[in-house]
Protein backbone atom coordinates (compact mmCIF):
# COMPACT_ATOMS: atom_id res chain seq x y z
CA UNK A 429 0.00 0.00 0.00
CA UNK A 430 1.20 3.44 -0.87
CA UNK A 431 2.21 5.39 2.23
CA UNK A 432 0.05 8.33 2.99
CA UNK A 433 1.67 11.78 3.07
CA UNK A 434 1.80 13.59 6.37
CA UNK A 435 -0.86 15.97 5.15
CA UNK A 436 -3.40 13.16 4.89
CA UNK A 437 -2.63 11.41 8.14
CA UNK A 438 -3.81 14.21 10.38
CA UNK A 439 -0.64 13.78 12.39
CA UNK A 440 0.73 17.21 11.50
CA UNK A 441 -1.49 20.25 11.20
CA UNK A 442 -0.08 23.33 9.57
CA UNK A 443 -0.85 26.17 11.94
CA UNK A 444 -2.83 28.90 10.22
CA UNK A 445 -0.70 32.01 9.82
CA UNK A 446 -1.35 34.38 12.69
CA UNK A 447 -2.25 38.00 12.14
CA UNK A 448 0.51 40.32 13.20
CA UNK A 449 2.89 43.12 12.38
CA UNK A 450 6.16 42.87 10.56
CA UNK A 451 8.87 45.55 10.54
CA UNK A 452 11.44 44.91 7.79
CA UNK A 453 14.76 46.68 8.13
CA UNK A 454 16.02 46.00 4.62
CA UNK A 455 14.81 45.09 1.15
CA UNK A 456 15.48 41.34 1.57
CA UNK A 457 13.26 41.25 4.69
CA UNK A 458 10.53 43.14 2.89
CA UNK A 459 10.65 40.78 -0.10
CA UNK A 460 10.50 37.77 2.20
CA UNK A 461 7.40 39.18 3.83
CA UNK A 462 5.61 39.52 0.50
CA UNK A 463 6.69 36.19 -0.97
CA UNK A 464 4.00 33.55 -0.77
CA UNK A 465 5.09 32.37 2.65
CA UNK A 466 2.26 30.43 4.32
CA UNK A 467 3.38 31.77 7.69
CA UNK A 468 2.58 35.34 6.65
CA UNK A 469 -1.13 35.99 7.07
CA UNK A 470 -2.91 37.82 4.27
CA UNK A 471 -4.06 40.46 3.53
CA UNK A 472 -0.81 42.40 3.72
CA UNK A 473 -0.97 46.14 4.35
CA UNK A 474 1.96 48.56 4.29
CA UNK A 475 1.91 51.20 6.99
CA UNK A 476 3.93 54.42 7.20
CA UNK A 477 3.41 56.61 10.26
CA UNK A 478 -0.18 55.38 10.57
CA UNK A 479 -1.56 58.95 10.55
CA UNK A 480 -4.47 58.18 8.20
CA UNK A 481 -7.98 58.47 9.59
CA UNK A 482 -9.33 55.29 7.95
CA UNK A 483 -8.43 51.59 8.05
CA UNK A 484 -6.41 51.86 4.82
CA UNK A 485 -3.14 51.20 6.67
CA UNK A 486 -3.89 48.17 8.84
CA UNK A 487 -4.65 44.50 8.35
CA UNK A 488 -6.20 43.28 11.59
CA UNK A 489 -6.76 39.75 10.23
CA UNK A 490 -3.53 39.74 8.19
CA UNK A 491 -0.08 41.31 8.29
CA UNK A 492 0.67 44.99 8.78
CA UNK A 493 4.08 45.84 7.31
CA UNK A 494 5.56 48.75 9.24
CA UNK A 495 7.83 50.63 6.86
CA UNK A 496 9.41 53.10 9.28
CA UNK A 497 12.55 50.95 9.68
CA UNK A 498 13.48 51.52 6.04
CA UNK A 499 14.46 55.13 6.61
CA UNK A 500 17.74 55.88 4.83
CA UNK A 501 18.26 58.99 2.76
CA UNK A 502 20.32 57.46 0.00
CA UNK A 503 21.41 60.31 -2.26
CA UNK A 504 20.93 64.04 -2.67
CA UNK A 505 21.82 65.26 -6.14
CA UNK A 506 22.21 69.02 -5.72
CA UNK A 507 23.10 69.46 -9.37
CA UNK A 508 19.97 67.86 -10.78
CA UNK A 509 17.79 68.74 -7.79
CA UNK A 510 16.67 65.24 -6.82
CA UNK A 511 16.67 63.18 -3.66
CA UNK A 512 16.51 59.39 -3.36
CA UNK A 513 15.33 57.91 -0.07
CA UNK A 514 13.73 54.81 1.41
CA UNK A 515 9.99 54.87 1.89
CA UNK A 516 10.06 54.83 5.71
CA UNK A 517 11.99 58.08 6.12
CA UNK A 518 9.98 60.70 8.02
CA UNK A 519 9.18 63.87 6.09
CA UNK A 520 10.68 65.94 8.93
CA UNK A 521 14.03 64.13 8.69
CA UNK A 522 14.05 64.52 4.92
CA UNK A 523 13.15 68.22 5.14
CA UNK A 524 15.97 69.00 7.61
CA UNK A 525 18.58 67.01 5.64
CA UNK A 526 17.60 68.84 2.46
CA UNK A 527 17.63 72.22 4.24
CA UNK A 528 21.27 71.64 5.25
CA UNK A 529 22.05 71.43 1.51
CA UNK A 530 20.03 74.57 0.68
CA UNK A 531 17.19 72.48 -0.80
CA UNK A 532 13.52 71.91 0.01
CA UNK A 533 10.54 69.77 -0.97
CA UNK A 534 8.29 71.36 -3.58
CA UNK A 535 5.15 72.22 -1.60
CA UNK A 536 4.40 73.03 2.00
CA UNK A 537 3.47 70.02 4.12
CA UNK A 538 2.39 69.80 7.76
CA UNK A 539 2.42 66.55 9.74
CA UNK A 540 6.11 65.98 9.25
CA UNK A 541 6.10 62.73 11.22
CA UNK A 542 4.47 60.98 8.25
CA UNK A 543 6.68 58.80 6.07
CA UNK A 544 7.73 59.52 2.52
CA UNK A 545 6.09 56.28 1.31
CA UNK A 546 2.80 57.07 3.05
CA UNK A 547 2.92 60.62 1.72
CA UNK A 548 3.32 59.40 -1.85
CA UNK A 549 0.96 56.42 -1.65
CA UNK A 550 -1.82 58.64 -0.25
CA UNK A 551 -2.60 62.36 -0.60
CA UNK A 552 -0.04 64.55 1.13
CA UNK A 553 -1.31 68.02 0.30
CA UNK A 554 -0.62 71.55 1.37
CA UNK A 555 -1.32 75.07 0.18
CA UNK A 556 0.47 75.29 -3.17
CA UNK A 557 1.41 78.86 -4.09
CA UNK A 558 -0.11 79.92 -7.42
CA UNK A 559 -0.24 77.02 -9.83
CA UNK A 560 2.38 75.01 -7.89
CA UNK A 561 1.42 71.37 -7.40
CA UNK A 562 -0.11 70.71 -3.99
CA UNK A 563 0.52 66.95 -3.90
CA UNK A 564 3.95 65.64 -2.92
CA UNK A 565 3.44 62.58 -5.16
CA UNK A 566 3.58 64.83 -8.24
CA UNK A 567 7.32 65.27 -7.67
CA UNK A 568 8.10 61.53 -7.84
CA UNK A 569 10.38 60.68 -10.77
CA UNK A 570 10.78 56.98 -10.08
CA UNK A 571 10.13 54.38 -7.44
CA UNK A 572 11.10 50.84 -6.59
CA UNK A 573 8.31 48.61 -5.42
CA UNK A 574 7.96 45.11 -4.03
CA UNK A 575 4.99 43.52 -5.75
CA UNK A 576 2.25 41.40 -4.20
CA UNK A 577 4.31 38.23 -4.84
CA UNK A 578 7.60 39.54 -3.52
CA UNK A 579 9.32 40.66 -6.76
CA UNK A 580 11.12 43.97 -7.20
CA UNK A 581 9.66 46.28 -9.83
CA UNK A 582 10.97 49.68 -11.00
CA UNK A 583 8.59 52.36 -12.18
CA UNK A 584 9.98 55.52 -13.75
CA UNK A 585 8.79 58.63 -15.52
CA UNK A 586 9.36 56.95 -18.87
CA UNK A 587 6.27 54.87 -17.95
CA UNK A 588 3.97 57.84 -17.31
CA UNK A 589 0.71 55.86 -17.12
CA UNK A 590 2.10 53.29 -14.73
CA UNK A 591 3.76 55.94 -12.56
CA UNK A 592 0.51 57.88 -12.41
CA UNK A 593 -1.26 54.72 -11.15
CA UNK A 594 1.41 54.12 -8.50
CA UNK A 595 1.18 57.66 -7.13
CA UNK A 596 -1.69 57.65 -4.58
CA UNK A 597 -2.10 53.88 -4.94
CA UNK A 598 -2.59 53.34 -1.18
CA UNK A 599 -0.27 50.33 -1.23
CA UNK A 600 -2.65 48.34 -3.44
CA UNK A 601 -0.23 47.90 -6.36
CA UNK A 602 2.79 46.97 -4.28
CA UNK A 603 4.88 48.21 -1.37
CA UNK A 604 7.09 51.19 -2.26
CA UNK A 605 10.52 50.85 -0.70
CA UNK A 606 12.59 53.53 -2.47
CA UNK A 607 11.73 56.79 -4.23
CA UNK A 608 13.44 59.52 -6.21
CA UNK A 609 11.76 62.89 -6.25
CA UNK A 610 12.32 66.38 -7.54
CA UNK A 611 13.38 69.01 -5.01
CA UNK A 612 14.41 72.64 -5.47
CA UNK A 613 16.61 75.33 -3.92
CA UNK A 614 15.10 76.83 -0.78
CA UNK A 615 12.71 79.56 -1.85
CA UNK A 616 11.43 82.28 0.46
CA UNK A 617 7.78 83.25 0.51
CA UNK A 618 6.02 86.03 2.33
CA UNK A 619 3.14 85.11 4.60
CA UNK A 620 0.46 87.65 5.43
CA UNK A 621 -2.40 87.15 7.81
CA UNK A 622 -5.93 88.46 8.06
CA UNK A 623 -8.91 87.60 10.21
CA UNK A 624 -12.54 88.14 9.27
CA UNK A 625 -16.06 86.78 9.70
CA UNK A 626 -17.34 83.89 7.57
CA UNK A 627 -19.46 86.09 5.25
CA UNK A 628 -16.52 88.36 4.46
CA UNK A 629 -14.34 85.32 3.82
CA UNK A 630 -17.03 83.88 1.52
CA UNK A 631 -17.03 87.18 -0.33
CA UNK A 632 -13.29 87.07 -1.06
CA UNK A 633 -12.94 83.27 -1.32
CA UNK A 634 -13.41 83.18 -5.11
CA UNK A 635 -10.72 85.77 -5.68
CA UNK A 636 -8.30 84.06 -3.30
CA UNK A 637 -8.98 80.56 -4.61
CA UNK A 638 -8.24 81.68 -8.17
CA UNK A 639 -5.33 83.99 -7.36
CA UNK A 640 -1.61 83.54 -7.33
CA UNK A 641 -1.40 83.06 -3.58
CA UNK A 642 -1.09 79.97 -1.40
CA UNK A 643 -4.29 79.92 0.64
CA UNK A 644 -4.61 78.31 4.05
CA UNK A 645 -7.20 79.15 6.69
CA UNK A 646 -8.48 78.20 10.13
CA UNK A 647 -12.25 78.30 10.44
CA UNK A 648 -14.13 78.72 13.73
CA UNK A 649 -17.79 78.20 12.80
CA UNK A 650 -19.15 78.71 16.31
CA UNK A 651 -17.36 82.06 16.62
CA UNK A 652 -18.13 83.01 13.02
CA UNK A 653 -14.46 83.70 12.45
CA UNK A 654 -11.76 82.81 9.91
CA UNK A 655 -7.98 83.28 10.20
CA UNK A 656 -6.25 83.49 6.83
CA UNK A 657 -2.65 82.62 6.05
CA UNK A 658 -1.80 83.88 2.56
CA UNK A 659 1.54 83.05 0.99
CA UNK A 660 3.16 84.51 -2.08
CA UNK A 661 6.61 84.67 -3.58
CA UNK A 662 8.32 87.98 -3.18
CA UNK A 663 11.70 88.98 -4.53
CA UNK A 664 12.42 91.56 -1.86
CA UNK A 665 11.76 89.69 1.35
CA UNK A 666 13.95 89.49 4.41
CA UNK A 667 15.34 86.55 6.35
CA UNK A 668 13.37 83.50 7.29
CA UNK A 669 13.65 82.61 10.96
CA UNK A 670 12.63 79.11 11.97
CA UNK A 671 11.72 79.94 15.58
CA UNK A 672 8.44 81.81 14.88
CA UNK A 673 7.22 78.94 12.66
CA UNK A 674 8.12 76.44 15.37
CA UNK A 675 6.18 78.44 17.95
CA UNK A 676 3.22 78.66 15.58
CA UNK A 677 3.24 74.91 14.97
CA UNK A 678 3.69 74.18 18.67
CA UNK A 679 0.75 76.44 19.60
CA UNK A 680 -1.61 75.08 16.96
CA UNK A 681 -0.66 71.40 16.84
CA UNK A 682 0.46 70.62 20.37
CA UNK A 683 -0.73 73.15 22.94
CA UNK A 684 -4.33 73.51 21.79
CA UNK A 685 -5.11 69.77 21.36
CA UNK A 686 -3.51 68.90 24.71
CA UNK A 687 -5.21 71.71 26.62
CA UNK A 688 -8.56 70.82 25.03
CA UNK A 689 -8.17 67.18 25.93
CA UNK A 690 -7.69 68.21 29.56
CA UNK A 691 -10.58 70.67 29.45
CA UNK A 692 -12.84 67.92 28.12
CA UNK A 693 -11.97 65.91 31.22
CA UNK A 694 -12.15 68.56 33.92
CA UNK A 695 -14.79 71.04 32.77
CA UNK A 696 -18.25 69.43 32.88
CA UNK A 697 -20.32 72.47 31.80
CA UNK A 698 -20.29 72.51 27.97
CA UNK A 699 -21.14 76.18 27.54
CA UNK A 700 -18.25 77.29 29.77
CA UNK A 701 -15.89 74.73 28.26
CA UNK A 702 -16.59 75.78 24.68
CA UNK A 703 -16.39 79.47 25.55
CA UNK A 704 -12.95 78.85 27.00
CA UNK A 705 -11.81 76.70 24.08
CA UNK A 706 -12.92 79.21 21.46
CA UNK A 707 -11.22 82.03 23.31
CA UNK A 708 -7.99 80.00 23.54
CA UNK A 709 -8.13 79.11 19.83
CA UNK A 710 -8.84 82.68 18.81
CA UNK A 711 -6.02 84.02 20.99
CA UNK A 712 -3.50 81.44 19.74
CA UNK A 713 -4.39 81.90 16.08
CA UNK A 714 -4.58 85.67 16.37
CA UNK A 715 -1.23 85.86 18.11
CA UNK A 716 0.84 83.36 16.16
CA UNK A 717 -0.57 84.15 12.74
CA UNK A 718 -0.68 87.89 12.85
CA UNK A 719 2.24 88.86 14.98
CA UNK A 720 4.91 86.23 14.64
CA UNK A 721 5.21 84.79 11.21
CA UNK A 722 6.18 86.85 8.17
CA UNK A 723 8.74 85.24 5.85
CA UNK A 724 8.97 81.52 5.41
CA UNK A 725 10.03 78.63 3.24
CA UNK A 726 8.74 75.11 2.84
CA UNK A 727 11.25 73.76 5.35
CA UNK A 728 10.45 76.27 8.12
CA UNK A 729 6.68 76.18 7.66
CA UNK A 730 6.37 72.39 7.64
CA UNK A 731 6.18 72.16 11.41
CA UNK A 732 8.28 70.26 13.86
CA UNK A 733 9.42 66.74 13.34
CA UNK A 734 7.33 64.72 15.78
CA UNK A 735 7.86 61.00 16.00
CA UNK A 736 4.51 60.24 17.55
CA UNK A 737 1.28 60.62 15.71
CA UNK A 738 -1.16 63.01 17.37
CA UNK A 739 -3.34 60.13 18.53
CA UNK A 740 -5.77 62.38 20.39
CA UNK A 741 -6.90 64.05 17.18
CA UNK A 742 -9.95 62.87 15.26
CA UNK A 743 -10.34 64.22 11.78
CA UNK A 744 -12.15 63.84 8.49
CA UNK A 745 -11.18 65.68 5.30
CA UNK A 746 -13.44 66.49 2.36
CA UNK A 747 -12.37 68.42 -0.75
CA UNK A 748 -14.79 70.88 -2.39
CA UNK A 749 -14.56 72.51 -5.82
CA UNK A 750 -12.70 75.82 -5.32
CA UNK A 751 -15.19 77.51 -7.65
CA UNK A 752 -18.11 76.75 -5.25
CA UNK A 753 -16.31 77.37 -1.99
CA UNK A 754 -17.73 80.83 -1.33
CA UNK A 755 -21.14 79.16 -0.99
CA UNK A 756 -19.92 75.94 0.64
CA UNK A 757 -18.07 77.69 3.45
CA UNK A 758 -21.20 79.51 4.60
CA UNK A 759 -23.22 76.28 4.39
CA UNK A 760 -20.50 74.45 6.36
CA UNK A 761 -20.55 77.02 9.17
CA UNK A 762 -24.35 76.76 9.28
CA UNK A 763 -24.19 72.95 9.24
CA UNK A 764 -21.81 72.97 12.24
CA UNK A 765 -24.02 75.31 14.25
CA UNK A 766 -27.24 73.45 13.40
CA UNK A 767 -25.70 70.05 14.18
CA UNK A 768 -24.56 71.42 17.53
CA UNK A 769 -28.09 72.67 18.25
CA UNK A 770 -29.63 69.24 17.40
CA UNK A 771 -27.05 66.82 18.76
CA UNK A 772 -25.06 68.84 21.31
CA UNK A 773 -21.88 67.67 19.53
CA UNK A 774 -19.35 70.10 18.15
CA UNK A 775 -15.69 69.94 17.21
CA UNK A 776 -13.47 71.75 19.65
CA UNK A 777 -10.61 72.65 17.29
CA UNK A 778 -10.87 75.03 14.33
CA UNK A 779 -11.27 73.36 10.93
CA UNK A 780 -8.25 73.75 8.66
CA UNK A 781 -8.59 74.47 4.96
CA UNK A 782 -6.22 75.03 2.08
CA UNK A 783 -6.33 75.33 -1.67
CA UNK A 784 -5.24 72.30 -3.69
CA UNK A 785 -4.18 73.08 -7.26
CA UNK A 786 -5.55 71.07 -10.19
CA UNK A 787 -3.27 68.07 -10.59
CA UNK A 788 -3.72 65.10 -12.92
CA UNK A 789 -0.35 63.49 -12.26
CA UNK A 790 -1.98 60.63 -10.32
CA UNK A 791 -4.86 58.47 -11.52
CA UNK A 792 -6.58 58.77 -8.12
CA UNK A 793 -5.77 62.46 -7.66
CA UNK A 794 -8.67 64.19 -5.90
CA UNK A 795 -8.02 67.40 -7.90
CA UNK A 796 -7.70 65.61 -11.26
CA UNK A 797 -10.30 67.83 -12.96
CA UNK A 798 -10.28 71.11 -11.06
CA UNK A 799 -8.72 73.01 -8.13
CA UNK A 800 -10.22 72.14 -4.77
CA UNK A 801 -10.37 73.43 -1.25
CA UNK A 802 -9.50 70.69 1.26
CA UNK A 803 -11.43 71.17 4.49
CA UNK A 804 -10.21 69.16 7.46
CA UNK A 805 -12.63 68.98 10.38
CA UNK A 806 -10.73 68.22 13.61
CA UNK A 807 -11.71 67.42 17.17
CA UNK A 808 -10.40 65.86 20.37
CA UNK A 809 -13.91 64.87 21.56
CA UNK A 810 -14.59 61.18 21.03
CA UNK A 811 -18.12 60.93 22.33
CA UNK A 812 -20.48 61.84 19.48
CA UNK A 813 -17.70 62.06 16.87
CA UNK A 814 -18.92 59.12 14.75
CA UNK A 815 -22.44 60.51 14.45
CA UNK A 816 -20.97 63.90 13.56
CA UNK A 817 -18.73 62.35 10.88
CA UNK A 818 -21.80 60.66 9.33
CA UNK A 819 -23.72 63.94 9.25
CA UNK A 820 -20.67 65.69 7.81
CA UNK A 821 -20.48 63.08 5.10
CA UNK A 822 -24.12 63.68 4.13
CA UNK A 823 -23.47 67.42 4.09
CA UNK A 824 -20.33 67.02 1.95
CA UNK A 825 -22.02 64.71 -0.54
CA UNK A 826 -24.79 67.27 -1.02
CA UNK A 827 -22.20 69.94 -1.78
CA UNK A 828 -20.16 67.91 -4.29
CA UNK A 829 -17.30 67.05 -1.93
CA UNK A 830 -14.61 64.59 -3.01
CA UNK A 831 -13.62 61.99 -0.39
CA UNK A 832 -10.04 60.78 0.20
CA UNK A 833 -9.57 57.06 0.82
CA UNK A 834 -7.28 57.64 3.77
CA UNK A 835 -8.69 60.79 5.33
CA UNK A 836 -12.46 60.81 4.85
CA UNK A 837 -14.76 59.05 7.27
CA UNK A 838 -18.04 57.42 6.27
CA UNK A 839 -18.64 58.34 2.63
CA UNK A 840 -21.26 56.14 0.93
CA UNK A 841 -19.69 53.50 -1.37
CA UNK A 842 -21.79 54.54 -4.37
CA UNK A 843 -20.81 58.16 -3.86
CA UNK A 844 -17.11 57.27 -3.80
CA UNK A 845 -17.40 55.43 -7.14
CA UNK A 846 -19.31 58.37 -8.59
CA UNK A 847 -16.64 60.84 -7.44
CA UNK A 848 -13.71 58.98 -9.02
CA UNK A 849 -15.75 57.54 -11.93
CA UNK A 850 -13.88 55.93 -14.83
CA UNK A 851 -10.48 56.56 -13.25
CA UNK A 852 -11.38 54.22 -10.41
CA UNK A 853 -12.43 51.52 -12.88
CA UNK A 854 -9.12 51.89 -14.72
CA UNK A 855 -7.19 51.72 -11.45
CA UNK A 856 -9.09 48.53 -10.52
CA UNK A 857 -8.02 46.89 -13.79
CA UNK A 858 -4.36 47.66 -13.09
CA UNK A 859 -4.77 46.45 -9.52
CA UNK A 860 -6.25 43.14 -10.66
CA UNK A 861 -3.36 42.61 -13.04
CA UNK A 862 -0.70 43.32 -10.42
CA UNK A 863 -2.42 41.58 -7.52
CA UNK A 864 -4.96 39.07 -8.91
CA UNK A 865 -5.26 37.28 -5.57
CA UNK A 866 -6.09 40.47 -3.66
CA UNK A 867 -3.21 39.85 -1.23
CA UNK A 868 -2.82 43.60 -0.66
CA UNK A 869 -6.52 44.34 -0.23
CA UNK A 870 -7.94 44.55 3.27
CA UNK A 871 -11.72 44.58 3.81
CA UNK A 872 -11.79 48.40 3.95
CA UNK A 873 -10.12 48.81 0.53
CA UNK A 874 -11.90 45.78 -0.96
CA UNK A 875 -15.19 47.66 -0.49
CA UNK A 876 -14.05 50.13 -3.14
CA UNK A 877 -11.43 48.35 -5.22
CA UNK A 878 -12.33 44.65 -5.56
Ligand SMILES: Cc1cc2nc3c(=O)[nH]c(=O)nc-3n(C[C@H](O)[C@H](O)[C@H](O)COP(=O)(O)OP(=O)(O)OC[C@H]3O[C@@H](n4cnc5c(N)ncnc54)[C@H](O)[C@@H]3O)c2cc1C
Nearest residue numbers: 476477478479480515542543545546547549552553599604
Ligand atom coordinates in the same frame (compact mmCIF):
# COMPACT_ATOMS: atom_id res chain seq x y z
C1 LIG B 1 -3.55 66.03 12.71
C2 LIG B 1 -3.40 65.60 11.30
C3 LIG B 1 -3.24 66.55 10.31
C4 LIG B 1 -3.09 66.18 8.98
N1 LIG B 1 -2.93 67.15 8.06
C5 LIG B 1 -2.78 66.81 6.77
C6 LIG B 1 -2.58 67.81 5.79
O1 LIG B 1 -2.48 69.01 6.10
N2 LIG B 1 -2.50 67.43 4.49
C7 LIG B 1 -2.60 66.12 4.12
O2 LIG B 1 -2.52 65.82 2.94
N3 LIG B 1 -2.76 65.15 5.05
C8 LIG B 1 -2.86 65.46 6.35
N4 LIG B 1 -3.05 64.49 7.27
C9 LIG B 1 -3.22 63.08 6.83
C10 LIG B 1 -1.99 62.18 6.82
O3 LIG B 1 -0.94 62.72 7.53
C11 LIG B 1 -1.56 61.83 5.41
O4 LIG B 1 -2.55 61.13 4.76
C12 LIG B 1 -0.21 61.09 5.30
O5 LIG B 1 0.25 61.34 3.99
C13 LIG B 1 -0.17 59.63 5.58
O6 LIG B 1 1.20 59.28 5.80
P1 LIG B 1 1.59 58.09 6.78
O7 LIG B 1 3.06 57.89 6.70
O8 LIG B 1 1.02 58.31 8.13
O9 LIG B 1 0.87 56.89 6.03
P2 LIG B 1 -0.16 55.82 6.60
O10 LIG B 1 -1.34 56.48 7.20
O11 LIG B 1 0.53 54.82 7.42
O12 LIG B 1 -0.59 55.13 5.20
C14 LIG B 1 -1.32 55.84 4.23
C15 LIG B 1 -1.60 54.93 3.03
O13 LIG B 1 -0.37 54.70 2.34
C16 LIG B 1 -0.05 53.31 2.29
N5 LIG B 1 1.39 53.20 2.46
C17 LIG B 1 2.14 53.63 3.50
N6 LIG B 1 3.43 53.37 3.26
C18 LIG B 1 3.50 52.77 2.05
C19 LIG B 1 4.56 52.24 1.26
N7 LIG B 1 5.83 52.30 1.64
N8 LIG B 1 4.25 51.68 0.07
C20 LIG B 1 2.98 51.61 -0.37
N9 LIG B 1 1.94 52.09 0.36
C21 LIG B 1 2.20 52.66 1.54
C22 LIG B 1 -0.85 52.69 3.41
O14 LIG B 1 -1.13 51.34 3.16
C23 LIG B 1 -2.11 53.55 3.41
O15 LIG B 1 -3.00 53.10 2.44
C24 LIG B 1 -3.14 64.81 8.63
C25 LIG B 1 -3.25 63.85 9.62
C26 LIG B 1 -3.37 64.23 10.96
C27 LIG B 1 -3.45 63.16 12.02
